[in-house]
Amino acid sequence: MAGVIHPRPPSDPDEPLPDEPFPEAALPELADPHWMHRATELAHTGFWSVARRLPALVREAIALGWATSRRDTAASLGLNVAAGLLTTLGLLATTGVLQQLFAAGPTPGRIRAAMPALALAATAVTARGALTIAAGWAQARLIPQINYTVERRLFETTSVVELAAFDDAGFAEEMDRARDRGLIEAGSLVNDTVNLVTGVVGVVATAAAVTIIHPLLLPCLLVAAAPEAVTAVRMARRQHIDWLARITRRRRKWMLGDLMANRHTAAEIRAYQMRDFLLSEYRLMTRLETRAELRLARAQTVTRAIGLSVTGVATFGLYLVLGALLMGGVVVLAAAATALLALQSARSSLRTTIFATNSLYEDALYYQDYRDFLDRAGRRVPTGGQRPVDGFERIDLDRVSLRYPDTDGAAVDEVSLTIRRGEVVALVGENGSGKTTLAKLVAGLYRPTGGAIRWDGVDAAELDPRQLAAQVAVMSQDWWRFPFTARQNIRVGRHDRADGPGPSVEAAAREAAAHDMISELPFGYDTLLDRQFKDGQDLSGGQWQRLVAARGLYRDARLLICDEPSAALDARAEHALFQHLRRHPDRAVVLITHRLANVRHADQIFVLDHGRLVQHGDHDALMAQDGPYRELFELQAAGYLAGAGEAAADR
């Protein structure tokens, strides 16, 4: 669908819509959601193909339930089966009651004779009700547990897979698919399985009772119940396929609604006066949606009317057959009356079975996405080595390269350099030259696709990955605004650190020039930094960056990587931060910045160009050379000097 621009519907919202549909009316540039492939698969599968896959699906669902809670799974299924047996018993007891009531003799005597069967029927109905309630309770307990289990499994996996997996478009899409629908469908899969079992047990129990009463009644009952079952299948599938066909449009309608009622878009929508445009698109979507709903309602009414007519004829036929059997003395009156009662029970159980079959198949398709994703993600969990690591004297990069998936060239190309404890090392270069990628390689976030990184002579791949990560703090260029309090936002830098060595939250905030700013917040360090919650506050970009710097300093790691740590800081905050990024005997700092004044005092400056290391030395040595460092430095310096000159001229 992507890229196909369909004809636009009338822009005037009051103009009548022509008959032919506009499937891509609003926002035609949007492609279908990735999980639509399952919807299409479903639309093209017939009911009987679905039914054939049922045993495997039921096995899968029961295994999932069993792994989550044996007790609740056994109770959900066992109690429903027991309730089905009581249905049979109830119907048989009812026949007994009717036989006594229709027997010859005075009425009081017949009622007395019917009492034992009546008591049995009442007990069966009551016990059946109690079992059904208990089964419902077990089912209600089971489903949230399953939802929780599959959700936990997913997040345990997504949070441990290697970072490189997130650069793989296929992986990201599978993850979205697993999260979007796969998660929700696991609970439904089990729920629908229990419903299916309940429906099938109901049908079998009714059929058993009818067969015991008289074998000839069973085919009569099946023929009478069949039209309603066929109508239910047709209506359920039609409704489902129609629902699928409208998903894209409903999604667009939801997106338009979200644009008009969203804090983040409110300013832009007003600034560009987009209201009328968005409202007209929304109205159009609503009208198309209403038209589709009416079309479905019309079709469903026709199907229902035909179904009911055929059901009426079949029921009438059943009456005729029962009449003939009665007249011929083949069945007694009581058995015929019970058959009519059984018909109601069979119809309701059949309906449950059919709906559950349809839903179960759909659930299974989406649940498969979840399973596929877990398999794929499981293969991308870094294994790492066993060797312990605690600090370092030197980290050597030996012809290290990294090529991102689906890209032509290497982002980092055979770079060799050494970082020593106690040093401040700067990475410099134009946009896209590979600085951030190189820093992530040093931090162990990516594994090199070529060359090796050695910590005191040991290949990083042999080191325990958790211990290695504990040595590193990264002040990232693209930090996230975590919706926690200011204190938590700093503490997550090393959330499991007990009071002991390392700066306190406040000390780290002071070093990053964030303390005063945090103290001025309404609840100080306990202010929640997310406006979407009560009493939440927003920070400016620069204030957030101070907080991120405080987090990095709080982590108190042996290797501190600062990727543009001051891009959003004002001059005073920047000055304060760099006071704390100076040499420290126990740690090394890798600094990436475009503000070259900040790298002047670095022990080593590495200049990158298109992923390759093109210059190396300290500031004085690099300024003495005619290379890119001096060129970039002088360009920046000239900007400042020109500004100073103009300012002086203005005065």
Ligand SMILES: Nc1ncnc2c1ncn2[C@@H]1O[C@H](COP(=O)(O)OP(=O)(O)OP(=O)(O)O)[C@@H](O)[C@H]1O
């Ligand atoms: N996740 C990724 N997937 C694919 N390519 C990427 C990814 N991240 C970066 N790149 C590419 O790798 C190259 C190096 O990017 P990198 O972010 O390391 O540069 P940089 O020197 O830090 O740039 P800047 O100064 O703009 O921050 C660029 O061409 C970029 O487009």
